[in-house]
Amino acid sequence: MSAPPSAAPPRDARAPWWGRAELGVAAFLYLVAALVLVDAAGLDAGVTQRGPVGPAAVPVGVGLLLIVVATVLAVDVLRGGRGAAEDGEDVDPEATSDWRTVALLAGAFLTNAALIDIAGWIISGALLFWGSAFALGSRHWIRDPLISVGLSAGTHLLFGSLGIWLPAGPFTGVI
Amino acid sequence: MLETIDNLLQGFATALTPVNLLYALLGVAVGTAIGVLPGIGPAMAVALLLPITYGLDPVGAFIMFAGIYYGGMYGGSTTAILINTPGEAASVITAVEGNKMAKRGRAAQALATAAIGSFVAGTIGTLMLVFLAPVMVGLALTFGAAEYFAVMLLAFVAACSVLGSSRVRGFASLGIGLAIGLIGLDPTTGQSRLSYGIPQLADGIDVVIVAVGIFAVGEALWVASRLRRTPAEVIPVGRVWMGREDWKRSWKPWLRGSFIGFPFGALPAGGSELPTFLSYMLERRLSKHRAEFGSGAIEGVAGPEATNNSSAAGVLVPMLTLGLPTTAVSAVMLTAFQQYGLQPGPLLFEREPELVWGLIASLFIGNTMLLALNLPLAPMWARLLHIPRPYLYAGILFFASLGMYAVNASPLDLVLLLLLGGLGFMMRRFGLPVIPVIIGTILGPMAELQLRRALQISDGDLAGLVTSPLTIGVYAIVAVLLLWPMVRFLRGRRRPAAPVSAGERTGEEAAG
């Protein structure tokens, strides 16, 4: 196992979209470049600037770099070049993307972000842990929730005792 | 010299009492325990635990304090190695190889080389503090914006060697990192860039959030997308202790790291990010096992870990001799000094020799305690990884969220973490290397700041960038590094034009 990631990307024909999906990366780079350049255009050189390098110089440079890189990458992809997906012990190289699991995981993560200030860390953190474990295939209906609540309540008390504030939500004033 | 040794021995005489040793042990234990918690870096750990030292006499307090400091630093590396979640900027680079080692069942070795490296570098660094402090201060003061910029440029050129197997993808990654680094207030004119009126973005995105998002969250998402559903292979237990080979491969990086970290720590704007990163690249270059880099090379843990501890000792140089706190930790330390009515600075050594030397002796003691406590713990930590996969990754997300939230109490940081995780996912899926993003995020803003500061000091004159022999020397090295591969390329076109994306060899050579 643990062979270093292969330098020569696999060039077998998987799905027809496989080769083109990477164009999305180029598109993403163009998007970032556009954001950076538009923002740079709105910067005021300011009366305090001295010398040739003002607040916009570096953003413009970064934006141009991104455009060049995005173009070269797009050409590379169209010519059939592919980045080698990272492998790892827990990654099944044969699998195709399992978007359901990713969505569940991201959902659990966002649930925590949305609830933490309202429901408090004990509840939202437990949901995060349980939801993530569920997304990744754990189906222990008693053990999972118990571990989740144990972890979130335990960390809440620990951080609280250290003087680091975490939102208690409905437990405010109770614990 | 003799007087210095005498002073140091006096310091040990003050510090080495059974009770003080107990304080040291307690400090290291608590420091490690707190430092392991996500979101609590050494500065926070020290700030939180400062009150428990108030009841002690100054020497006892400082001894405990040194233990907390070193313990907190080591705790941050532990999470970097075990769950890919660095606790502070200094251990971001550690996570790169350290976590890969852990994934291969070599967590115990990674933790051990980190602990021993920290000890070696901490000891050497503290020795340098004792004997070189006055010299270092003089050198540090001559280091101005132009010098910093030259060194940053060197770091960027060196970074070309870690662009990975496909250079265009490496540059794409670097560009993304630079763009992330742009976010926030432009320090020179005070205008906000790319922050879209969101106050949480006004200070930029902390490199720790970037690293945790891309490393930990990105990996969890990536694993989720193609989870091995076949009966899970347990991460191999492996041996519990460093083997001969591990020692052989670790000792030089420890020593090199010790000497890289200290001077950077002593610089007023040095910090630990730049030297750990330089150490990583140096070890990669010098290693006989270069192919292993990126999948868990022990040198890539030993070097940076030694470097960050040595730079922590370096930070004390301007702190003790000038009263100049250059990091968050030393700012907190300054507060601690003031609690005892001490003002670090040029007069401290004269006014309170007993305390200063007691403190320095405590650094040695704390460092030794760290090793004594954490080395036996390494295999135990490593066993943590044997929990079932769903719990492991759920736990990583749980602790990453907890840590990031605890720092700023802002749910927005969690959304940011997920977005960066999405970026990390994309990068893994399409083979963009992750190190250049981190480098771009760290070096970009520093380099820009120093460049513009240098130009401002010279009132806009470009000649202000080459003001000293040091800058000229560094630029000469940069030129050699850039020109050398071209020379080699022109001399012998050994291989036919490689396919665009399979330019591994050219990538490697271009940097050499």
Add this chain to the structure above:
Amino acid sequence: MFAFASGPQRPRALVAAVLTAALAGTALTGCGAQAGQADGAPVTGLRIMVPNAPGGGYDVTARSAAKAMEDGGLARNVEVFNLPGAGGTVGLARVVSEEGNGSLLMSMGLGVVGASFTNESAATLADTTPIARLTEEPDVIVVPADSEYGDFEQLLDAWREDPGGVPVGGGSSPGGPDHLAPMLTAAAAGIEPQDVNYIPYDGGGELLAAVLGGQVEFGVSGAAEYADQIEAGELRVLAVTSAEPVPGLDALTLRDHGLDVDFTNWRGLVAPPGLSEEDEQALRDLVDRFHESEEWQQTLETNGWTDAYLTGDEFGTFLQEETDRVESVLGSLGLV
């Protein structure tokens, strides 16, 4: 600590609250304005927010204040927490959003005034309930011991001659105290503020290195911070920016040098908007009492801060004046 206050009841309460959201409601109301307790009883549940990182001036102010309150028996378990970001405006926005919360204070100062302009913060100090100004600290104009400028007049001549060629370093970003001081000084000396070559450094420490290393021609920063270096003769003070000379510093004020400007950096406490009258009064009483305590006076001395106690509406008026002054300086630089 505070988390364990309810001791043995905790596990039961936890289970109960998981079961019923109704209980949650009652628990929430239980945490309101505990600051408004009968005179004499220690205040509980007070939190002080620090809008920047541990170790900074606001942090030390908040933690010293909390300690003085606790040691003096005025409050129990005061919780100090850091909410850093955007020069303090992240914390400011938080305080403004906690309308009516009578057990929250924010430690703040002149830097937050400037930051709310440069960060274009929607929340401003005018939205908060001013409680008290606590301390002030003059800035000093320093040069390294071997500087060619023997006195302030020489520096001023060179500065007037070529503002761009005489870079001045400060420990705060544009809009912060160390930026405002040289700008106000320049304006008073007849130098256009936009001609001033101001180099921002990341705090007094980095600035000190730049001054000692001769990177900048002179530096402007807090007086107390450099007391030791001045005493050791590594730095020379050419002038202090306050209206009165600073005890222990052998330097004239800017007014003594004929410049019509005085400037001090100050720190204080504000509370969220929309407080009930009792809550506001309770907070003021608390601050009044801890300000007089032995512990606080000791803290002032340790840190080299000048007592600048100013409360309530007078502090509110002062805040407004400072805001106007900062706005006019930053306006002349095109930063507002």
